[in-house]
Amino acid sequence: MLVGLLAALSPKAQDFEVDGIYYSIHTDNKTVSVISGPNKYRGYITIPNTVVYEGKTYTVSVIGHGAFSGCDDLTSVIMGDSIISIEFSAFSSSRNLRAVTIGKSVRTIGEFAFYYCLSLTEIVIPDNVTSIGNSICSYCTSMTSATIGDGATSIGYEAFCNCRNLKEITIGKNVAYIGGYAFDNCTGLTKVNIKDLTAWCLIDFDDNATANPLCYAHHLFLNGQEIKDLIIPKTISEIRDLTFNGGSGFTSVDLGKVTSIGYASFAACTGLETIKFGKSLITIGNDAFSSCTGLKSLTFPSSLAEIGYYAFEDCDSLTSVRCLSFLPPELHEGTTFSEICYRNATLTVPKKAISNYTTGWCEWRAFRHIVESEFYDCDVNYDGEVNIADINMIVEAILSGWSDDIYDVNCDGEINIADINEIVNMMLII
Numbered sequence: 507m508l509v510g511l512l513a514a515l516s517p518k519a520q521d522f523e524v525d526g527i528y529y530s531i532h533t534d535n536k537t538v539s540v541i542s543g544p545n546k547y548r549g550y551i552t553i554p555n556t557v558v559y560e561g562k563t564y565t566v567s568v569i570g571h572g573a574f575s576g577c578d579d580l581t582s583v584i585m586g587d588s589i590i591s592i593e594f595s596a597f598s599s600s601r602n603l604r605a606v607t608i609g610k611s612v613r614t615i616g617e618f619a620f621y622y623c624l625s626l627t628e629i630v631i632p633d634n635v636t637s638i639g640n641s642i643c644s645y646c647t648s649m650t651s652a653t654i655g656d657g658a659t660s661i662g663y664e665a666f667c668n669c670r671n672l673k674e675i676t677i678g679k680n681v682a683y684i685g686g687y688a689f690d691n692c693t694g695l696t697k698v699n700i701k702d703l704t705a706w707c708l709i710d711f712d713d714n715a716t717a718n719p720l721c722y723a724h725h726l727f728l729n730g731q732e733i734k735d736l737i738i739p740k741t742i743s744e745i746r747d748l749t750f751n752g753g754s755g756f757t758s759v760d761l762g763k764v765t766s767i768g769y770a771s772f773a774a775c776t777g778l779e780t781i782k783f784g785k786s787l788i789t790i791g792n793d794a795f796s797s798c799t800g801l802k803s804l805t806f807p808s809s810l811a812e813i814g815y816y817a818f819e820d821c822d823s824l825t826s827v828r829c830l831s832f833l834p835p836e837l838h839e840g841t842t843f844s845e846i847c848y849r850n851a852t853l854t855v856p857k858k859a860i861s862n863y864t865t866g867w868c869e870w871r872a873f874r875h876i877v878e879s880e881f882y883d884c885d886v887n888y889d890g891e892v893n894i895a896d897i898n899m900i901v902e903a904i905l906s907g908w909s910d911d912i913y914d915v916n917c918d919g920e921i922n923i924a925d926i927n928e929i930v931n932m933m934l935i936i
Contacts, residue, residue: 514682522559523659524591525544538557539569546580548838550584556577562866564813567589571616575596575600580600582604583597583606584603587630594616595618595619598619603620603623612632612634613636615637615638617662618644620642621638621644623643628651630915631653636666637659637660638654638658650673653675658678660685661688662685663688663863664688667688672692678701681705684710688702688717692722693717697727701729707746709746713748715751718748718752720753721752724755733756733820735759741763743763745766746768746771749771752771753816755777756775757800759780760776761781763784766788766791768794773795775798776800779924783805784807787807787809788811790810794817795821800823802825807830813838818842824850825852826852827854829856830856831859833862834863846925855877859877860876884896900921
């Protein structure tokens with residue numbers, strides 16, 4: 507009698523198996539998780555949206571913690587669209603898993619979910635996923651392509667670390683943070699796809715160069731087209747740290763309304779030949795353009811107040827540096843430019859300002875060749891002359907409705923005939 511009573515009081519078993527898949531019933535008594543079982547999963551697995559057990563239908567909503575972990579004979583998994591969560595280490599170390607179809611309703615993917623899946627060739631994370639855990643695909647050494655959907659706001663620490671055959675990554679337009687070392691040792695990367703340049707400019711790369719896939723890929727594609735002439739959107743006032751680091755595919759950059767340029771934001775952009783700084787620029791951060799070996803000339807606007815340490819280190823092709831400010835922007839201990847640049851480039855400064863750039867306290871004195879010029883504001887195309895070419899540029903700006911500060915010669919906030927008159931007057935003087 508006692509045995510019978512205890513049996514009657516015992517809770518109902520929560521785990522069961524149907525068609526070779528093991529489940530655990532949730533406390534709501536309506537949904538279940540897929541879990542590991544006494545036998546490892548093998549071959550091709552399709553996870554249904556619902557499962558019937560003892561006459562009751564349950565919705566399959568979760569791939570549980572470690573459910574398929576270490577299943578070396580598992581080759582393919584297709585999830586139903588009822589799945590909303592993939593938990594910690596769900597598929598980790600399933601070394602022969604080649605393909606996974608993630609359900610469209612999945613919202614979160616836990617840490618180490620596909621860690622060390624050595625045979626996995628591709629992953630497509632659907633738009634409903636908002637959270638991607640740390641090391642989600644670390645050491646997936648056969649992976650060649652990864653797509654992050656538009657729902658994701660963050661990509662975790664070491665998310666794709668050591669995916670050395672990963673060639674192409676697509677970043678969703680709502681990603682705002684990528685954790686440190688997310689793409690560390692992804693040496694096979696050649697292409698980063700984005701849908702929104704403004705969104706890309708706002709990503710926080712966790713102060714870590716290999717959080718940015720451009721570090722290895724070098725080429726940034728917007729809606730399928732490679733960006734070579736990079737035009738920063740007018741709504742962006744700050745270029746964040748490391749944003750375009752390693753982007754050697756860029757040949758020019760127009761910084762528009764940018765007021766500050768962050769640490770190493772364009773470092774190692776070796777294909778960069780021209781930089782157009784706007785009249786709003788105030789600071790250039792440490793290492794901002796270091797190792798931009800293709801740069802030959804620079805013109806700094808009169809608004810510029812400070813240039814950081816090593817900002818143009820190893821830019822050894824520079825032959826011309828022009829400063830529009832009568833008062834020199836602050837440099838740091840002669841480290842802003844390389845010794846080769848200080849020796850070979852000509853620094854051109856405003857008329858009657860040369861003494862400001864050569865005093866004992868001024869770091870600009872490190873330049874061996876410093877000369878004066880008075881053509882700055884009217885020299886719209888920065889070719890060292892004020893002539894009809896500059897007028898043509900103003901006319902084109904007026905006809906095209908361009909609003910760049912560079913065309914506002916008289917600095918009255920408008921681009922019109924008054925700017926042309928300013929150039930004509932300068933031409934008459936000289």
